[in-house]
Amino acid sequence: MTEWLNELAAWAWARHHNELSWYVRPLFLLPFAYFSYRRSGWGLAATLVALATSMAWFPAPEHPTAGAIEMLAAEREYLLGEWTPAKLAAGLLVPLTFGGLAAALWLRSLPWALVAINGGGLFKIAWTFVVSDTTGAMQHLWPAVAGLTVVNAVLVVVWRRRHVVASAHARSSS
Numbered sequence: 001m002t003e004w005l006n007e008l009a010a011w012a013w014a015r016h017h018n019e020l021s022w023y024v025r026p027l028f029l030l031p032f033a034y035f036s037y038r039r040s041g042w043g044l045a046a047t048l049v050a051l052a053t054s055m056a057w058f059p060a061p062e063h064p065t066a067g068a069i070e071m072l073a074a075e076r077e078y079l080l081g082e083w084t085p086a087k088l089a090a091g092l093l094v095p096l097t098f099g100g101l102a103a104a105l106w107l108r109s110l111p112w113a114l115v116a117i118n119g120g121g122l123f124k125i126a127w128t129f130v131v132s133d134t135t136g137a138m139q140h141l142w143p144a145v146a147g148l149t150v151v152n153a154v155l156v157v158v159w160r161r162r163h164v165v166a167s168a169h170a171r172s173s174s
Contacts (some may be wrong), residue, residue: 012056017064017072021055022140026147028054029117030154032098036105036113044102067139074132093123110159114152121148 015021028051035043061068083091097120104112125144128137 013072013076014060015058016055017068018058018061019065019068019139019143021058022143023146024057025051025054026121026144026151029101029147029151033101033105033113033117033151033155036102037108039106048098065139067135069136071128071132071136071140074128074136078131090127093120097123110155113155117151117155118148 028047032044032047032051035047078087081087097116100116101113101120104110104116121144125137125141128140128144132140
Protein backbone atom coordinates (compact mmCIF):
# COMPACT_ATOMS: atom_id res chain seq x y z
CA MET A 1 0.00 0.00 0.00
CA THR A 2 2.82 2.42 0.85
CA GLU A 3 4.46 1.79 -2.51
CA TRP A 4 1.19 2.46 -4.34
CA LEU A 5 0.66 5.72 -2.40
CA ASN A 6 4.22 6.83 -3.21
CA GLU A 7 3.66 6.09 -6.91
CA LEU A 8 0.35 7.97 -6.86
CA ALA A 9 1.98 10.95 -5.15
CA ALA A 10 4.84 10.98 -7.68
CA TRP A 11 2.36 10.76 -10.57
CA ALA A 12 0.27 13.65 -9.19
CA TRP A 13 3.34 15.74 -8.34
CA ALA A 14 4.67 15.45 -11.91
CA ARG A 15 1.31 16.67 -13.20
CA HIS A 16 1.32 19.58 -10.76
CA HIS A 17 4.22 21.00 -12.80
CA ASN A 18 1.68 21.78 -15.54
CA GLU A 19 1.12 25.47 -14.95
CA LEU A 20 -2.37 25.35 -16.41
CA SER A 21 -3.41 23.82 -13.09
CA TRP A 22 -1.94 26.87 -11.35
CA TYR A 23 -4.34 29.10 -13.32
CA VAL A 24 -7.34 26.83 -12.74
CA ARG A 25 -6.95 26.29 -9.00
CA PRO A 26 -7.87 29.85 -7.86
CA LEU A 27 -11.05 29.60 -9.94
CA PHE A 28 -12.35 26.97 -7.49
CA LEU A 29 -13.08 29.92 -5.23
CA LEU A 30 -16.05 30.67 -7.51
CA PRO A 31 -18.00 27.44 -6.94
CA PHE A 32 -16.90 27.55 -3.31
CA ALA A 33 -18.39 31.04 -3.05
CA TYR A 34 -21.55 29.95 -4.87
CA PHE A 35 -22.11 26.96 -2.59
CA SER A 36 -21.36 29.09 0.46
CA TYR A 37 -23.98 31.60 -0.65
CA ARG A 38 -26.44 28.77 -1.36
CA ARG A 39 -25.56 27.24 2.04
CA SER A 40 -24.81 23.86 0.46
CA GLY A 41 -22.52 21.69 2.55
CA TRP A 42 -22.43 19.02 -0.18
CA GLY A 43 -21.46 21.61 -2.77
CA LEU A 44 -18.69 22.93 -0.52
CA ALA A 45 -17.38 19.41 0.11
CA ALA A 46 -17.43 18.54 -3.61
CA THR A 47 -15.60 21.77 -4.45
CA LEU A 48 -12.90 21.04 -1.86
CA VAL A 49 -12.43 17.51 -3.25
CA ALA A 50 -12.18 18.92 -6.78
CA LEU A 51 -9.67 21.53 -5.61
CA ALA A 52 -7.56 18.94 -3.80
CA THR A 53 -7.39 16.69 -6.86
CA SER A 54 -7.11 19.38 -9.55
CA MET A 55 -3.32 19.44 -9.47
CA ALA A 56 -3.42 16.04 -11.19
CA TRP A 57 -6.04 16.81 -13.84
CA PHE A 58 -3.59 18.00 -16.47
CA PRO A 59 -0.85 16.01 -18.19
CA ALA A 60 2.68 16.27 -16.85
CA PRO A 61 4.63 18.70 -19.03
CA GLU A 62 7.46 17.23 -21.07
CA HIS A 63 9.70 20.14 -20.13
CA PRO A 64 8.56 22.00 -17.00
CA THR A 65 9.79 25.56 -16.70
CA ALA A 66 12.65 26.39 -14.36
CA GLY A 67 10.27 28.52 -12.30
CA ALA A 68 7.78 25.67 -11.90
CA ILE A 69 10.53 23.28 -10.90
CA GLU A 70 11.91 25.76 -8.34
CA MET A 71 8.52 26.70 -6.90
CA LEU A 72 7.37 23.12 -6.46
CA ALA A 73 10.73 22.02 -5.06
CA ALA A 74 10.47 24.80 -2.48
CA GLU A 75 6.86 23.84 -1.73
CA ARG A 76 7.80 20.17 -1.32
CA GLU A 77 10.73 21.03 0.95
CA TYR A 78 8.48 23.25 3.03
CA LEU A 79 5.72 20.65 3.35
CA LEU A 80 8.05 17.76 4.13
CA GLY A 81 10.32 19.74 6.48
CA GLU A 82 9.97 20.17 10.21
CA TRP A 83 6.63 21.57 11.33
CA THR A 84 7.28 24.35 13.82
CA PRO A 85 4.55 26.26 15.69
CA ALA A 86 4.94 29.13 13.20
CA LYS A 87 4.56 26.74 10.27
CA LEU A 88 1.47 25.20 11.89
CA ALA A 89 -0.03 28.67 12.37
CA ALA A 90 0.65 29.53 8.72
CA GLY A 91 -0.85 26.21 7.65
CA LEU A 92 -4.02 26.96 9.59
CA LEU A 93 -4.54 30.08 7.49
CA VAL A 94 -5.72 27.94 4.56
CA PRO A 95 -8.73 26.38 6.34
CA LEU A 96 -9.36 29.69 8.14
CA THR A 97 -9.48 31.50 4.80
CA PHE A 98 -11.96 29.00 3.37
CA GLY A 99 -13.96 29.08 6.59
CA GLY A 100 -13.99 32.87 6.57
CA LEU A 101 -15.13 32.95 2.95
CA ALA A 102 -17.87 30.40 3.60
CA ALA A 103 -19.07 32.25 6.71
CA ALA A 104 -19.04 35.63 4.96
CA LEU A 105 -21.17 34.43 2.06
CA TRP A 106 -23.37 32.24 4.26
CA LEU A 107 -24.14 35.51 6.08
CA ARG A 108 -24.43 37.44 2.78
CA SER A 109 -21.44 39.75 3.31
CA LEU A 110 -19.59 40.47 0.08
CA PRO A 111 -17.08 42.85 1.74
CA TRP A 112 -15.98 40.17 4.23
CA ALA A 113 -15.88 37.58 1.45
CA LEU A 114 -13.52 39.82 -0.50
CA VAL A 115 -11.40 40.32 2.63
CA ALA A 116 -11.11 36.53 3.05
CA ILE A 117 -10.32 35.89 -0.62
CA ASN A 118 -7.81 38.69 -1.01
CA GLY A 119 -6.23 38.19 2.41
CA GLY A 120 -5.70 34.48 1.67
CA GLY A 121 -4.49 35.17 -1.86
CA LEU A 122 -2.05 37.87 -0.81
CA PHE A 123 -0.73 35.65 1.99
CA LYS A 124 -0.15 32.83 -0.54
CA ILE A 125 1.70 35.23 -2.86
CA ALA A 126 3.87 36.52 0.00
CA TRP A 127 4.46 32.95 1.18
CA THR A 128 5.84 31.97 -2.23
CA PHE A 129 8.41 34.78 -2.05
CA VAL A 130 9.47 33.59 1.41
CA VAL A 131 9.88 29.88 0.62
CA SER A 132 11.03 30.06 -3.00
CA ASP A 133 13.58 32.03 -4.93
CA THR A 134 12.49 34.88 -7.18
CA THR A 135 12.22 32.67 -10.27
CA GLY A 136 9.79 30.28 -8.61
CA ALA A 137 7.82 33.00 -6.87
CA MET A 138 7.44 35.03 -10.06
CA GLN A 139 6.28 31.92 -11.92
CA HIS A 140 3.52 31.56 -9.33
CA LEU A 141 2.70 35.28 -9.16
CA TRP A 142 0.91 35.58 -12.52
CA PRO A 143 -1.54 32.70 -12.02
CA ALA A 144 -2.27 33.95 -8.48
CA VAL A 145 -2.91 37.54 -9.59
CA ALA A 146 -4.97 36.41 -12.58
CA GLY A 147 -7.06 34.15 -10.35
CA LEU A 148 -7.64 36.86 -7.75
CA THR A 149 -8.59 39.35 -10.47
CA VAL A 150 -11.11 37.01 -12.09
CA VAL A 151 -12.63 35.86 -8.79
CA ASN A 152 -12.98 39.43 -7.48
CA ALA A 153 -14.50 40.66 -10.75
CA VAL A 154 -17.00 37.80 -11.01
CA LEU A 155 -18.11 38.12 -7.38
CA VAL A 156 -18.59 41.88 -7.61
CA VAL A 157 -20.46 41.70 -10.94
CA VAL A 158 -22.73 38.85 -9.78
CA TRP A 159 -23.37 40.58 -6.44
CA ARG A 160 -24.27 43.88 -8.09
CA ARG A 161 -26.52 42.21 -10.66
CA ARG A 162 -28.26 40.27 -7.93
CA HIS A 163 -28.91 43.42 -5.93
CA VAL A 164 -30.04 45.43 -8.95
CA VAL A 165 -32.55 42.68 -9.84
CA ALA A 166 -33.70 42.43 -6.21
CA SER A 167 -34.16 46.22 -6.03
CA ALA A 168 -36.10 46.31 -9.28
CA HIS A 169 -38.28 43.43 -8.11
CA ALA A 170 -38.94 45.19 -4.78
CA ARG A 171 -39.90 48.42 -6.57
CA SER A 172 -42.25 46.62 -8.95
CA SER A 173 -43.90 44.72 -6.07
CA SER A 174 -44.76 47.91 -4.18
